[in-house]
Amino acid sequence: MAVRRADVVAAALGILDQFGLADLTMRRVGSALEVKAGALYWHFPNKQSLLAAVADAILAEVVAPEPGPWRPWLAAWTDRLRTTLLRHRDAAELVSATLATGLGAVDLGTPPARVLHGAGLGEADARAAARALVHLTLGQVSEEQTRATLSEVGVVSGHDPEAAARDHAAGVALLLDGLAFRLRD
Amino acid sequence: MAVRRADVVAAALGILDQFGLADLTMRRVGSALEVKAGALYWHFPNKQSLLAAVADAILAEVVAPEPGPWRPWLAAWTDRLRTTLLRHRDAAELVSATLATGLGAVDLGTPPARVLHGAGLGEADARAAARALVHLTLGQVSEEQTRATLSEVGVVSGHDPEAAARDHAAGVALLLDGLAFRLRD
DNA sequence: ACCTGAACACCGTTCAAGT
DNA sequence: ACCTGAACACCGTTCAAGT
Numbered sequence: 001m002a003v004r005r006a007d008v009v010a011a012a013l014g015i016l017d018q019f020g021l022a023d024l025t026m027r028r029v030g031s032a033l034e035v036k037a038g039a040l041y042w043h044f045p046n047k048q049s050l051l052a053a054v055a056d057a058i059l060a061e062v063v064a065p066e067p068g069p070w071r072p073w074l075a076a077w078t079d080r081l082r083t084t085l086l087r088h089r090d091a092a093e094l095v096s097a098t099l100a101t102g103l104g105a106v107d108l109g110t111p112p113a114r115v116l117h118g119a120g121l122g123e124a125d126a127r128a129a130a131r132a133l134v135h136l137t138l139g140q141v142s143e144e145q146t147r148a149t150l151s152e153v154g155v156v157s158g159h160d161p162e163a164a165a166r167d168h169a170a171g172v173a174l175l176l177d178g179l180a181f182r183l184r185d
Numbered sequence: 186m187a188v189r190r191a192d193v194v195a196a197a198l199g200i201l202d203q204f205g206l207a208d209l210t211m212r213r214v215g216s217a218l219e220v221k222a223g224a225l226y227w228h229f230p231n232k233q234s235l236l237a238a239v240a241d242a243i244l245a246e247v248v249a250p251e252p253g254p255w256r257p258w259l260a261a262w263t264d265r266l267r268t269t270l271l272r273h274r275d276a277a278e279l280v281s282a283t284l285a286t287g288l289g290a291v292d293l294g295t296p297p298a299r300v301l302h303g304a305g306l307g308e309a310d311a312r313a314a315a316r317a318l319v320h321l322t323l324g325q326v327s328e329e330q331t332r333a334t335l336s337e338v339g340v341v342s343g344h345d346p347e348a349a350a351r352d353h354a355a356g357v358a359l360l361l362d363g364l365a366f367r368l369r370d
Numbered sequence: 371a372c373c374t375g376a377a378c379a380c381c382g383t384t385c386a387a388g389t
Numbered sequence: 390a391c392c393t394g395a396a397c398a399c400c401g402t403t404c405a406a407g408t
Contacts, residue, residue, distance in 0.1 A: 139320025178363035
């Protein structure tokens with residue numbers, strides 16, 4: 001039974017979820033598929049491309065909110081992005097890295113930028129605001145996930161998920177206030 | 186001549202600047218000091234601790250603006266943070282990773298949080314805003330530095346530093362607008 | 371106090387050769 | 390078309406032993 005590209009991505013995502021990014025090696029993905037590491041290079045040119053595909057798979061889970069007023073739409077979208085990232089171990093770090101390399105296919109900033117542009121913001125400002133929202137979320141979740149892992153191992157104590165959610169919402173609300181100020185008549 | 190802890194950090198920073206984070210290995214740092222990799226473990230318990238020390242050294246270069254009104258103070262501080270990060274290859278990625286592990290000594294969020302609290306913002310909101318500012322900057326610079334490296338190798342074309350500066354300023358301004366809204370009477 | 375030598379258990383990647 | 394075997398050039402980390 002030949003392994004297909006999608007099988008490789010699924011296996012990699014499974015390893016990420018169970019063991020984290022540090023254990024996501026080509027050799028481990030291969031052995032999960034009962035195949036040697038070298039075989040993966042038939043499907044992907046290198047490890048980074050495989051990681052980008054995993055990041056894309058994760059981001060595809062973010063469902064866009066129903067069309068509506070820009071502020072609740074953005075608040076909901078940001079929250080869904082956060083929740084999706086939290087569902088997969090080390091996902092924020094993985095997505096950040098992929099976003100930086102530019103290898104990912106999913107354009108994370110486009111949906112919020114479109115909404116903001118539709119609300120009357122200039123295109124450049126809309127893109128800048130979308131980037132800010134994305135970086136804010138990735139940064140907060142990345143810190144939260146690392147802390148969660150560390151507290152699991154017992155290195156650090158008292159990781160509070162509700163406090164993290166509030167922190168994130170506070171940062172987002174600040175940005176949305178700034179946007180409301182820009183969009184006022 | 187015995188190698189001291191500070192020598193190790195300086196050598197590591199030199200390798201980071203010249204060759205980037207991927208080439209910053211214990212073996213390379215050792216050979217730059219004419220010492221075997223194992224010798225470094227006399228000074229640091231592991232690689233992460235050495236990286237944290239390097240991150241601290243970089244962040245120590247950020248000089249706080251003169252005391253003054255919160256808005257220009259924060260704008261200046263954020264800009265200096267960005268400029269400092271840009272002076273060292275892959276610095277944003279390194280600092281982000283260190284910040285997540287909690288190993289770093291420099292508390293990046295405290296100065297802006299203090300200024301905001303002094304301006305009348307509640308302590309929790311001040312901390313959340315400071316975190317937002319930091320994550321925004323780290324995310325933008327991290328992307329910028331990766332793109333800069335890629336464009337150096339020729340993988341990607343047209344990295345525009347001025348556009349990146351404008352993007353960052355736009356994101357920060359948005360947040361500061363939100364803060365101004367909160368701090369209005 | 372500080373370092374070497376040498377090992378252990380890994381990595382990502384390549385590529386001829388097989389089926 | 391897809392995979393193995395086997396290698397290449399590396400990693401971080403440990404630790405007895407040396408000075």
